[in-house]
Amino acid sequence: MEQYGPTLRKIRKQKGLSMKELAKDSLSVSFLSKFERGESDISLTSMNQLLTRLNVSFDEFLFIHNDYSNQAIDLFFTRVHHAYLEQDTVKLEQLGANEKDQNHLILLELYVNILKNEDSNDLQLNLEPLYDYLFSVEVWGYYELKLYNSTMLLMNPEMVLNLSHTAFKKGKRYHSFRDYKNVMASIFLSTIIYLIGPVNKGDEMVTKYEADILKLFSYIEDLKLEEHETHLRIHVRYIKGIYMIKKGQVEEGTELVNHMISILRELQCENNAADFERYLGLILKGK
Amino acid sequence: MEQYGPTLRKIRKQKGLSMKELAKDSLSVSFLSKFERGESDISLTSMNQLLTRLNVSFDEFLFIHNDYSNQAIDLFFTRVHHAYLEQDTVKLEQLGANEKDQNHLILLELYVNILKNEDSNDLQLNLEPLYDYLFSVEVWGYYELKLYNSTMLLMNPEMVLNLSHTAFKKGKRYHSFRDYKNVMASIFLSTIIYLIGPVNKGDEMVTKYEADILKLFSYIEDLKLEEHETHLRIHVRYIKGIYMIKKGQVEEGTELVNHMISILRELQCENNAADFERYLGLILKGK
DNA sequence: AATAAAAATCTCATATAGTGGAATTTTTAA
DNA sequence: TTAAAAATTCCACTATATGAGATTTTTATT
Known part of the structure; x- marks a missing residue:
């Protein structure tokens, strides 16, 4: 009790x-x-x-x-994220020790595997159980969105595309639930970045996935972002700019992106601005 | 059951x-x-x-x-706010019908009184019970913050000042709770606007409350806004600009405020931008 | 310190939450 | 159609949630 x-x-x-x-x-x-x-x-x-x-x-x-600390769900993902960024495999294994949830164990194992095999190329990740779970759930709640959001980078493009559409379809009813829009928008934006392809490659992927990218932008429209959700608004415009560059409208795209970066600078969001700038540099170098 | x-x-x-x-x-x-x-x-x-x-x-x-609708607390304040904006006294009275909470009933009565006596000057509001409640609660939770936030405009300056300081002191432990920062920052910003005084009056209040205004800005600093909380960042800078104008730095202040307005316009936050612009106009006319 | 009032605890009786097993019905899948 | 899995029902039983009233502790006041 x-x-x-x-x-x-x-x-x-x-x-x-x-x-x-x-x-x-x-x-x-x-x-x-x-x-x-x-x-x-x-x-x-x-x-x-x-x-x-x-x-x-x-x-x-x-x-x-819980001693003024947040929800178990958020807590888990935050901890995993931090441990991964710090390449702390010990911490990741610790997190698994008290864990009973099957998905959580899979997720932890994936991250540990990635960290341990960073240099070698023969890394084989078994994502089947995750796919099975995400496809089997009828309606995605907050947990499924977070779970997907924190594993999508490990998946192949076809699966990401498929699951991002699924996220849209299976998450619809949650529009008014607190953090929902944030996670949802974050998923769609990450998907677009993913589909735009590696910065050092050509533009085959942009061409191949053009329809999907537009669809994803329309999903974001569908979220009907509030006026106070300025952070997402900035992020969306930034990704639009990147997309324009990849599509060949280098000048307009660069201008839009730089505009967003300058807004972030004015608001003293230095880390965000630097991240945006770094990625823009990579994209432009690939051109 | x-x-x-x-x-x-x-x-x-x-x-x-x-x-x-x-x-x-x-x-x-x-x-x-x-x-x-x-x-x-x-x-x-x-x-x-x-x-x-x-x-x-x-x-x-x-x-x-609850059929995909949000938390009771938020729901109540949102409904009251809407009914008040639409000057719908019937709706306000309806809201009171099923209400058992003493504070909620007081709040509803206050709003109804204001709407019914809008023209006459002999409006006497009895805010004692609200003061009593807010001062008696040892630690302010989300509810107390919302309650204060939605009634502060009815209170006299001394009381607002007192309670805003109270909000800071009694709400400290909640820093990491979801919507907390938003409500808190919103309280401090509204308080500053309040202390800056009516647009058509002189600058006595700014002078009188200068120390308090600076203190309130420091409270906001203390919230350590995250980089993704850009909406609050914009809002804070906007109010800083307004304050500068009132203090005599008309040019720099106007520039800062206009800057924030232009950012909102770029992000297509038309309503917010218009509100900011309208208030700026009033402030400048008072100069 | 004495006293009264209010608040909280304790005691005990009862209602009901919760268990486990076995038989029955419904749903699902091949 | 048929077999397996999932869910319901029934029952006998235990653990515990809850209420009424007596008792103790705390608080406030003089």
């Missing part, structure tokens, strides 16, 4: 409510006392009533319960 | 899991069946185990359960 009670007590006290006031309409004081002391579990219905009365959402409650 | 079971079933099916697989390690199949058919409540601990296995957060679960 998880000890949710004490956390609830803490929150109740912070809001200056007595047990009587909180329990009103949903529970007896005596039971609330027992629960708050960690001596009993509570039903989902009762808990929901209590949290509603306290004006605290489940996620906020769990955020406090 | 809320019927959470059927929603869980729906999600389980979407993910292609059998009851046996889902129940493993946490529940018996026969009970899971009973729960999923809405014939029994479930303990918070069990539910958490099930959702963890499904890789679905509580908020995502409730989002689906």
Whole structure:
């Protein structure tokens, strides 16, 4: 039994409510006392009533319960991402130690394999289980989007294309869920970058996948980005510029990209600006 | 008893899991069946185990359960805001009908009073209960921030100042919670606008509250905005420009503000740009 | 320090959440 | 059509969530 009670007590006290006031309409004081002391579990219905009365959402409650750290799902992907960037295979293996989820274990193994075989060319990744999972799920939730987003770079173009379309189709109903648009847009933009092809290669891929790239831009349109989602707006325009360059409109494309970079500079987003600039340089050198 | 079971079933099916697989390690199949058919409540601990296995957060679960609409807290404030903008007193009164929360009722009454007495000058608002509540709560959560944010414009300057400082002090631990920074920054920025004073008046307020305004800018610094939070970055610079104008640096201030407006235009944030421009016009006319 | 009021805990009775197994029905797949 | 898998139903049983009222602890006030 998880000890949710004490956390609830803490929150109740912070809001200056007595047990009587909180329990009103949903529970007896005596039971609330027992629960708050960690001596009993509570039903989902009762808990929901209590949290509603306290004006605290489940996620906020769990955020406090987990010592002011975020959701398990985000936490896992963030940790993996960091460990990978730091090439910390030990950390990755540690993360796997307490893990029961099959997908998570696969993902960790993939990353460890990549880090360990970085130089050798005979790297064979087994992505089948991931494909199977992502194709079998009927509606993609937040988790599936994150899972795909953090593994797409390991997949081959055909699969990426296929799954990005799938993401669009299977994720539709979530439009208004908090972080959804961000992950979705990020998936589509990464897909486009992927399809534009390696910077040092020719433009075969752009030509081959032209229809798909346009489709992906239309998916982003479909997200109907809000005016306050300026970061995504900047990112979209930037990728459009890159695409134009690859398509031959070198001058207009470069101008658009540089414009976005200058906006980022003005807002002191130095890292972002530098990343954008570096990639632009590579693209232009390939021309 | 809320019927959470059927929603869980729906999600389980979407993910292609059998009851046996889902129940493993946490529940018996026969009970899971009973729960999923809405014939029994479930303990918070069990539910958490099930959702963890499904890789679905509580908020995502409730989002689906509530027919793909968002959190109760946000929903309330959004609805009130819309009804107020549309001067729809009937809608506001409707919102109050099913409402049990004391603060919500106060807030609704305030808005109705404002709309009904718009022309007459003898409007007397009783904000005491709100002050009492906000001062009595030890740690401000998401709800308190939203509540304050949506009522601060009705309060007098001294109170706003006091409560904005309170927001900073009492909200500290939440830095990493999802929407937190947004609401927090929005509070500080609104406070600065408030302290800069009415556009048609002189600059007494800017002078009087100079130290406070600088303090508020430092609070925003303290939030350590991420590079991807470009919307807030734009907003902060815009307000800085307005402040410079009020302080006498008309030229530099106007330049900065116009710069931000032009960025918004480039990103096709037409409404935001227009709002910013309108306010700039008023400020400059007052000079 | 004394006292009253409010808040929280404890005791015990009861309702119901949850288990396990076996038989039955429904769904799925080949 | 048929066999296997998945889900439901029924039952007997245990664990525990919850409520009512008595008791103790805390808080506030003089």
